[in-house]
Amino acid sequence: xxxxxxxxxxxxxxxxxxxxxxxxxxxxxxxxxxxxxxxxxxxxxxxxxxxxxxxxxxxxxxxxxxxxxxxxxxxxxxxxxxxxxxxxxxxxxxxxxxxxxxxxxxxxxxxxxxxxxxxxxxxxxxxxxxxxxxxxxxxxxxxxxxxxxxxxxxxxxxxxxxxxxxxxxxxxxxxxxxxxxxxxxxxxxxxxxxxxxxxxxxxxxxxxxxxxxxxxxxxxxxxxxxxxxxxxxxxxxxxxxxxxxxxxxxxxxxxxxxxxxxxxxxxxxxxxxxxxxxxxxxxxxxxxxxxxxxxxxxxxxxxxxxxxxxxxxxxxxxxxxxxxxxxxxxxxxxxxxxxxxxxxxxxxxxxxxxxxxxxxxxxxxxxxxxxxxxxxxxxxxxxxxxxxxxxxxxxxxxxxxxxxxxxxxxxxxxxxxxxxxxxxxxxxxxxxxxxxxxxxxxxxxxxxxxxxxxxxxxxxxxxxxxxxxxxxxxxxxxxxxxxxxxxxxxxxxxxxxxxxxxxxxxxxxxxxxxxxxxxxxxxxxxxxxxxxxxxxxxxxxxxxxxxxxxxxxxxxxxxxxxxxxxxxxxxxxxxxxxxxxxxxxxxxxxxxxxxxxxxxxxxxxxxxxxxxxxxxxxxxxxxxxx
Amino acid sequence: xxxxxxxxxxxxxxxxxxxxxxxxxxxxxxxxxxxxxxxxxxxxxxxxxxxxxxxxxxxxxxx
Numbered sequence: 001x002x003x004x005x006x007x008x009x010x011x012x013x014x015x016x017x018x019x020x021x022x023x024x025x026x027x028x029x030x031x032x033x034x035x036x037x038x039x040x041x042x043x044x045x046x047x048x049x050x051x052x053x054x055x056x057x058x059x060x061x062x063x064x065x066x067x068x069x070x071x072x073x074x075x076x077x078x079x080x081x082x083x084x085x086x087x088x089x090x091x092x093x094x095x096x097x098x099x100x101x102x103x104x105x106x107x108x109x110x111x112x113x114x115x116x117x118x119x120x121x122x123x124x125x126x127x128x129x130x131x132x133x134x135x136x137x138x139x140x141x142x143x144x145x146x147x148x149x150x151x152x153x154x155x156x157x158x159x160x161x162x163x164x165x166x167x168x169x170x171x172x173x174x175x176x177x178x179x180x181x182x183x184x185x186x187x188x189x190x191x192x193x194x195x196x197x198x199x200x201x202x203x204x205x206x207x208x209x210x211x212x213x214x215x216x217x218x219x220x221x222x223x224x225x226x227x228x229x230x231x232x233x234x235x236x237x238x239x240x241x242x243x244x245x246x247x248x249x250x251x252x253x254x255x256x257x258x259x260x261x262x263x264x265x266x267x268x269x270x271x272x273x274x275x276x277x278x279x280x281x282x283x284x285x286x287x288x289x290x291x292x293x294x295x296x297x298x299x300x301x302x303x304x305x306x307x308x309x310x311x312x313x314x315x316x317x318x319x320x321x322x323x324x325x326x327x328x329x330x331x332x333x334x335x336x337x338x339x340x341x342x343x344x345x346x347x348x349x350x351x352x353x354x355x356x357x358x359x360x361x362x363x364x365x366x367x368x369x370x371x372x373x374x375x376x377x378x379x380x381x382x383x384x385x386x387x388x389x390x391x392x393x394x395x396x397x398x399x400x401x402x403x404x405x406x407x408x409x410x411x412x413x414x415x416x417x418x419x420x421x422x423x424x425x426x427x428x429x430x431x432x433x434x435x436x437x438x439x440x441x442x443x444x445x446x447x448x449x450x451x452x453x454x455x456x457x458x459x460x461x462x463x464x465x466x467x468x469x470x471x472x473x474x475x476x477x478x479x480x481x482x483x484x485x486x487x488x489x490x491x492x493x494x495x496x497x498x499x500x501x502x503x504x505x506x507x508x509x510x511x512x513x514x515x516x517x518x519x520x521x522x523x524x525x526x527x528x529x530x531x532x533x534x535x536x537x538x539x540x541x542x543x544x545x546x547x548x549x550x551x552x553x554x555x556x557x558x559x560x561x562x563x564x565x566x567x568x569x570x571x572x573x574x575x576x577x578x579x580x581x582x583x584x585x586x587x588x589x590x591x592x593x594x595x596x597x598x599x600x601x602x603x604x605x606x607x608x609x610x611x612x613x614x615x616x617x618x619x620x621x622x623x624x625x626x
Numbered sequence: 627x628x629x630x631x632x633x634x635x636x637x638x639x640x641x642x643x644x645x646x647x648x649x650x651x652x653x654x655x656x657x658x659x660x661x662x663x664x665x666x667x668x669x670x671x672x673x674x675x676x677x678x679x680x681x682x683x684x685x686x687x688x689x
Contacts, residue, residue, distance in 0.1 A: 191642060191646070203662075209676060213676045479680070486683055490657075490660055493660055493663060494663075497649050497650065501645055504649070505642045505645055
């Protein structure tokens with residue numbers, strides 16, 4: 001079914017408010033005038049929630065602007081409450097017959113102070129879908145499954161419901177080369193062929209069958225152990241690959257959050273720097289100086305530790321050498337036995353030196369001996385003499401230089417504290433400090449995740465090598481080697497096809513985005529989206545992540561959103577605000593490329609924008625609190 | 627103003643679907659040289675034993 005047309009979006013009880021948006025008939029666009037804080041973003045977020053999450057996952061997944069999860073109910077009202085979202089739309093089948101759908105999601109619960117951070121308890125979320133005025137009714141997860149399969153709303157709810165926040169997110173993704181993977185993941189998800197994925201799964205399933213059968217026929221204990229080991233390794237590979245995927249996703253999320261925080265920090269810093277209040281400017285100057293002093297202090301301290309050998313004088317080295325000798329001679333460390341000798345004795349249950357079989361007592365003794373063996377590196381360390389050249393550390397001068405920096409820092413602290421700031425300025429400083437902390441925590445998290453990703457990749461390579469070796473060794477697998485080899489070959493053919501699809505689809509997406517950009521910003525502008533460089537705006541054939549200014553990049557994000565959507569209508573919230581002159585072109589572009597535009601706009605967007613979207617009288621929405 | 631499609635629908639997915647179909651068809655055509663992929667596409671793997679699959683592949687290798 002296609003030619004979707006939204007006819008009604010009704011919200012009842014959302015944080016104590018009601019909205020009803022009734023659109024113009026099929027074939028016409030609709031403009032709703034909604035002033036600030038009257039629910040424009042709420043409508044977009046509620047639609048994304050209904051189309052993006054099935055009933056069983058709905059509780060706790062509603063997000064709103066920066067709050068994730070966000071609350072749904074009225075926090076000023078006691079007792080049982082409901083929040084109901086009703087979405088009516090129609091679509092045409094292949095014979096152009098119109099079918100009607102009403103999707104309803106009802107969340108029930110109550111405000112509850114004992115459940116922070118949302119302070120509400122949602123006891124249930126229920127979905128219902130009425131098809132053709134009740135001829136067929138679906139409930140539960142079947143609702144999501146139906147609308148996802150039939151209309152693919154789930155794949156593009158983030159983009160056909162578009163707002164300034166999403167535009168900003170896309171702009172940030174496109175501005176930083178570190179985000180290429182996140183952008184590509186969006187496109188790759190879009191271009192993954194479901195059948196090919198299924199074939200790969202079936203081939204992997206066949207591989208498992210071969211292993212299972214081989215395992216079942218093994219009678220030899222050693223071979224059985226070998227096979228168990230192989231199964232274990234294959235399980236570990238699956239586990240490591242899952243972990244790798246989840247770490248990759250987590251890093252993407254962190255990078256996005258980091259990019260937002262850095263953006264916000266930059267804005268706060270700009271506010272601090274450009275403020276006309278002298279005190280704040282002065283304080284900022286001292287803070288910058290203090291930061292420089294702190295960095296120098298840290299470098300001075302680090303240099304002491306980096307050259308720590310300088311601390312030790314030649315006489316200390318003698319003392320250390322004596323201690324080492326004592327440990328070696330009297331510290332009850334045995335001669336350096338060779339570990340492999342002990343291991344062979346225990347494995348063969350006979351003494352490798354005299355050839356006698358080991359009784360239980362001897363075996364126990366050897367096991368203890370194994371525990372006592374110091375590693376070779378320790379033996380080498382104890383046997384070597386510590387040589388220290390005369391100390392080059394001038395402790396007094398280092399101390400003086402550090403103390404001077406500490407005094408400088410203290411003085412700057414006094415100056416900073418001596419400056420009286422207005423409440424607003426203090427807020428700005430506090431905000432910046434809080435953002436700094438969050439940025440630093442996120443950077444640490446990303447570093448840890450990247451380390452984990454590196455570890456997992458090494459682990460996977462190592463495990464795959466071991467698995468290959470075991471497979472080759474295993475007699476039981478030899479006769480089925482032909483199947484295992486063919487599985488590898490077939491998977492390679494499928495993966496090659498997938499790669500080709502991804503590359504061609506990326507080219508298509510790139511050309512569609514470019515067409516959009518040119519039609520809105522003018523022919524000197526274009527866009528390029530590649531697997532290597534991500535999304536870039538071009539001006540006169542030169543591409544870059546900083547071309548086009550804010551307005552151009554906003555248009556680029558709109559065109560990206562259009563390329564990501566798979567349904568005809570687009571529901572947009574306050575799109576013209578920061579666009580500037582190209583707003584008329586953007587309006588014409590939206591009208592030309594979507595079978596329905598639903599515009600939620602501010603009164604200031606009526607001229608040169610909303611009037612192009614629809615010549616019909618705009619509908620003013622009064623958002624009433626119950 | 628340039629339109630993406632005559633019926634005002636966003637047609638990008640159609641174009642991507644076409645590419646998917648084209649590459650998929652190409653792969654199926656090429657798969658005639660790959661006996662295991664052939665079995666998979668014909669939906670026969672699930673009903674065959676490991677021995678039957680092995681003999682089938684060996685037979686194809688000797689052809």
